[in-house]
Amino acid sequence: MPATSSSHFTPGSVALVGAGPGDADLLTLRAVKRLQQADVVLYDDLAGEDFMSFLKPDVELVAVGKRAGHPSPRQDEVSRLIVAHAGRGKRVVRLKAGDPAVFARSDEELRAARDAGIAIEIVPGVTTATAAAAAIGASLTKRGVARRVQLVTGHDVDGRLPGDLDIAALADPAATTCIYMGKATFPALVERLIAHGMSPQTPAAIVESLGSPETRVYRGTIAETAARLITNRPPGACMIIYGLALEEG
Ligand SMILES: C[S@@+](CC[C@H](N)C(=O)[O-])C[C@H]1O[C@@H](n2cnc3c(N)ncnc32)[C@H](O)[C@@H]1O
Missing domain, CATH: 3.30.950.10 (Tetrapyrrole methylase, C-terminal domain)
Known part of the structure; x- marks a missing residue:
């Protein structure tokens, strides 16, 4: 399944987006575009909170990091959620701290989406x-x-x-x-x-x-x-x- 092109974020697809180190002005323009278009955002704690100002008011936000001492969801559960939301026809952003290609377990999410026939792209971030x-x-x-x-x-x-x-x-x-x-x-x-x-x-x-x-x-x-x-x-x-x-x- 080919990745979506840089100008399109089609319903039922996923973008693995790099949030950079957390400052909003270190997000790429493409990351901001994807955040503005997203129907569902699954995000890590380390992605910070600055990105929230770019979201649609009715976006569905899902925290998948360690919160208040609770353990983070298992990686296979995160992959399952990504596939499930995209399967409902949503534009899904999986927001990761830094760059999705560096110590972010993106390979597992890429494989889960591709196995399910869901288009998935990577939007790099500042590691x-x-x-x-x-x-x-x-x-x-x-x-x-x-x-x-x-x-x-x-x-x-x-x-x-x-x-x-x-x-x-x-x-x-x-x-x-x-x-x-x-x-x-x-x-x-x-x-x-x-x-x-x-x-x-x-x-x-x-x-x-x-x-x-x-x-x-x-x-x-x-x-x-x-x-x-x-x-x-x-x-x-x-x-x-x-x-x-x-x-x-
Ligand atoms: C699971 S890795 C994620 C790396 C991330 N994908 C990247 O490209 O930077 C988590 C580690 O990245 C580093 N890290 C992530 N965010 C950080 C931040 N805001 N300040 C300092 N180190 C950070 C720390 O070493 C942390 O233990």
Whole structure:
């Protein structure tokens, strides 16, 4: 089933839309168009609330993130809801924090829609790694210093540091590494990086709660950042970036 074209959002189809880091003015024009046209919006907590100003008054809003301590619906239930709403002839927006192609389980929703014969498109968004780089005023690449950027998840299905991480790649001084979902496991990762020969002085940053008034930035070395996450773990969602590209001056 082909994706819908950029100018059409037909009834009975789905758009996986990237909300970016949460600020309304970092939504793409296409994302805003889809939100204005949507009959049903299924959204994550991390998508923020700014997007709501673009919706039709009679839109059906479905929160599918963790709310007030309740567990989030299972992924297969979210996929089922998407298919069910589109099957009723609705224009369905599945709004995801950042970019739908980065750690967003979009593959499962794409497959569910395609298996049901429902047209589905992806509307990209600003992923947290690049939004965090903007927040700290840094470039993720740097000529002659950082020629590779790697986007990595800091936890496996059980919430632990994934056992099969490529430590040599993660300790590569010529790379900039952006860790999603890593605030609990970063100290364990740093131990392994240093054991592998990475300098403990490698610069790092934590950017917490991007796109909200509570945005906070911490900068230090990887060793200091790991120590801080042990003694003072931030409550909000965090992007952790490290690498020589972050060197100031
Ligand atoms: C399931 S992943 C979603 C990633 C998202 N699709 C993207 O492209 O940014 C969730 C992780 O993204 C990062 N994240 C998402 N929103 C964030 C925000 N507003 N501020 C800081 N980090 C955020 C955190 O590392 C969080 O644990």
